[in-house]
Amino acid sequence: MRTTATSSPGRSVSSQLPVAGPAEVRAAARRDLRAERRTVVGLVLVNGLASAAGLIGPWLLGRIIDTIQSGSGDVLSTVDRLAFGALVFTVVQTVLAWWALKIGYRFGERTAARVRERFLRRTLALPPRVADHLPAGDLIARGSTDASVVAFTLRSAVPEVLVALVHALFLIVAVLVLDLWLGLCGLVSLLGVAAAVRWYVRRARPAYLAVAATGADMADVVASTAKGARTVELLGLERRRSEVTEAAVTRARSARLSALWLRTVLFPWAEVSLALPVVGVLLIGGALYANDLVSLGVVVTATVYLRQLVGPLDTLMLWIEQLQGAGASYARVEGLADVPTTESEPTGSADGDRIRVDNAHYSYTGARDVLRGIDLVVQPGERLAVVGTSGAGKSTLARLLAGLDRPHTGSVTIGGTPVADLPPDQLREHVVLITQDHHVFHDTVRDNLLIAKPDATDDELRAALAAVGATWWEDLPDGLDTDLGEDLDDAGAQQLSLARVVLADPHTLILDEATALLDPKTARRTEQSLAAVLQGRTVIAIAHRLQTAHDADRIAVMEAGELVELGTHDELVHANHVYGRLWHTWHNS
Structure with missing residues (x-):
């Protein structure tokens, strides 16, 4: 008896995983x-x-x-x-x-x-x-x-x-x-x-x-x-x-x-x-x-x-x-x-860090595209904010950029190579996606951070925590050697995840609600600290707070699965289309 799982380029596996015969x-x-x-x-x-x-x-x-x-x-x-x-x-x-x-x-x-x-x-x-x-x-x-x-x-x-x-x-x-x-x-x-x-x-x-x-x-x-x-x-x-x-x-x-x-x-x-x-x-x-x-x-x-x-x-x-x-x-x-992977082992190699999206279409079910005709170029070192109403396709675009999904038509490349074709170790060197989902292992603060960089020194670990505004570890009884567990709140766990990213040191960082569990003041301070640490690196932020978009070099506006606007904060506010109306509404409130 065997239960098999089917998969497709968009969504994989059925309701049950395979069972060995x-x-x-x-x-x-x-x-x-x-x-x-x-x-x-x-x-x-x-x-x-x-x-x-x-x-x-x-x-x-x-x-x-x-x-x-x-x-x-x-x-x-x-x-x-x-x-x-x-x-x-x-x-x-x-x-x-x-x-x-x-x-x-x-x-x-x-x-x-x-x-x-x-x-x-x-x-x-x-x-x-x-x-x-x-x-x-x-x-x-x-x-x-x-x-x-x-x-x-x-x-x-x-x-x-x-x-x-x-x-x-x-x-x-x-x-x-x-x-x-x-x-x-x-x-x-x-x-x-x-x-x-x-x-x-x-x-x-x-x-x-x-x-x-x-x-x-x-x-x-x-x-x-x-x-x-x-x-x-x-x-x-x-x-x-x-x-x-x-x-x-x-x-x-x-x-x-x-x-x-x-x-x-x-x-x-x-x-x-x-x-x-x-x-x-x-x-x-x-x-x-x-x-x-x-x-x-x-x-x-x-x-x-x-x-x-x-x-x-x-x-x-x-x-x-x-x-x-x-x-x-x-x-x-x-x-x-x-478990079927549906794809051969990734063997690509990126030549550079320029991200390019050409006419990308994507669907989770195959019945309806949630992304349609996306064209976007992200230059190395640029800070890009992606904004839009809920369900506009922001997080889906982030997954394509991070190589977690592959577009049905069109392409998403980094250095001329499809992002999804990069082997996992090379992919992490180029792009890291961090969301509000996080995991804290029942281990010490040090070991939780060394996952990202096994040879990191204690000074590097402290610097990574400081970079994301995490000062709570200084009050722990054994400092970096304190065992973490259920007592660490969501905000602290999220800062720990961000500190791992700092240690991993990718060239491109994609933030999808990465500071959503932090209070506005702490989130603002954390984003500013990250921006200082990641200076010269590419940062793509799915912006749910328009203040984050305000600080970006460019802003991409998503609506109903399409990229409808692209430009600087001042350009988009002056144009007074989708982003301009969002900004005025948020600013006045």
């Missing part, structure tokens, strides 16, 4: 096992020794019964020796089983870390224009819920299941060696367990994939509703969003109930089947003993072996649900490798 999951599991080859061999060896030690006790019990029944020799002394031997081997089995679980848990922790790191590397390696259009809820669910399920299974289920499998195998072989007929009787009685497992496994993968997919869909709906709560309230869409949310919850509930129904069939069937081997051996063994074909000790030993078999089989039945769910989660985590 069974063959891909098996290949990934083999790679993870090969990476821990010595640990896996040690785990199997110690488990084998523990299981072998566990077989001695029941065998000695049978010898005790036969010795007492025969009554020959020093019965009491022989029974004492056999009982002491059973005690010793029980202790040995316990110690070896503890050692095996310890090895298994360590294996699980290392492998879980490898799976998480692989998922993170794949996420970070996605081209920005692809990553930006991924369904956020599905991606979050895979990186958190699915990765956690896989990690838990590797830590707990894998060692316990492996111990149970090895133990069960040794017990079955022991019964067959002890007496072929009793062994075959036990195996035939286990067919009910095999049938129950086969029935469940054939239906479990689709069911658990549906649970994961509907859960991701619900997370996506909740996240998008929360993010756009203000817009929903403004447009009066509360009822529609409630209906969408209810539908997502209903689908998730239905999927979970379907998976639960599978378990309600599996477990009762398995419980009855697990009792059959002991019953069968007692009946057949009793008949064989009555006809002097086997000794009483052999019957008791075989019965104990098969009774012990219930333990590992019960463990396997309890974990089978977790393994099926983990298999579906593993497929979703590995499916990130199949």
Whole structure:
């Protein structure tokens, strides 16, 4: 089963990300096992020794019964020796089983870390224009819920299941060696367990994939509703969003109930089947003993072996649900490798820093262009402000200039090379887009800044913070070494993001509401500080405060997806068209 995602030059991927097929999951599991080859061999060896030690006790019990029944020799002394031997081997089995679980848990922790790191590397390696259009809820669910399920299974289920499998195998072989007929009787009685497992496994993968997919869909709906709560309230869409949310919850509930129904069939069937081997051996063994074909000790030993078999089989039945769910989660985590990029690896190289937009058209859906016929040239070192009413296309133009999206027709180039064709490392050297969205890692102030420039000195870090007007760090208990978290407010987090840009030192900086979360006075001071630091660099500001546009070298005015005016502040005010009317309205108010 595979879920694929489609993409287009404008919008990419469908409502769900790809899901790896069974063959891909098996290949990934083999790679993870090969990476821990010595640990896996040690785990199997110690488990084998523990299981072998566990077989001695029941065998000695049978010898005790036969010795007492025969009554020959020093019965009491022989029974004492056999009982002491059973005690010793029980202790040995316990110690070896503890050692095996310890090895298994360590294996699980290392492998879980490898799976998480692989998922993170794949996420970070996605081209920005692809990553930006991924369904956020599905991606979050895979990186958190699915990765956690896989990690838990590797830590707990894998060692316990492996111990149970090895133990069960040794017990079955022991019964067959002890007496072929009793062994075959036990195996035939286990067919009910095999049938129950086969029935469940054939239906479990689709069911658990549906649970994961509907859960991701619900997370996506909740996240998008929360993010756009203000817009929903403004447009009066509360009822529609409630209906969408209810539908997502209903689908998730239905999927979970379907998976639960599978378990309600599996477990009762398995419980009855697990009792059959002991019953069968007692009946057949009793008949064989009555006809002097086997000794009483052999019957008791075989019965104990098969009774012990219930333990590992019960463990396997309890974990089978977790393994099926983990298999579906593993497929979703590995499916990130199949996210289509739709484009070849960028290999361009810019010759200069002149940005040129020629007859650019762009549409998010393909049905209607949100940008139409944009022609614009931004000279190196120029400060350009882009203004316009809400929905005029300002942020979309910023994304094209930053290489996050590619125009459907026309071109956006830097130094003669399409911006979207530049490799990520070269692109960041030329253009950086910074918005009001930001992220603060739960780490120190220093490490949060070193992301942009790993070799920066403390003096450079302090200078970057000062450049954006961030003085709050001086009041922190450990200065640059203070751990940041939820206590940093939005304004401080935004200044931290701006400081990263200062450290990255791109030639062209695109600011899209980069100071929106700051109060007007702080925003003004931050913009002036940035302007001083970025002197000589190209700055393109999506201006929501007209005072920002006033300070620019030129102003580009957007309206309904078109560039309708371009000129200096004085020229546009004198012309008294779109910008002039906006300025007079804002200035008078």
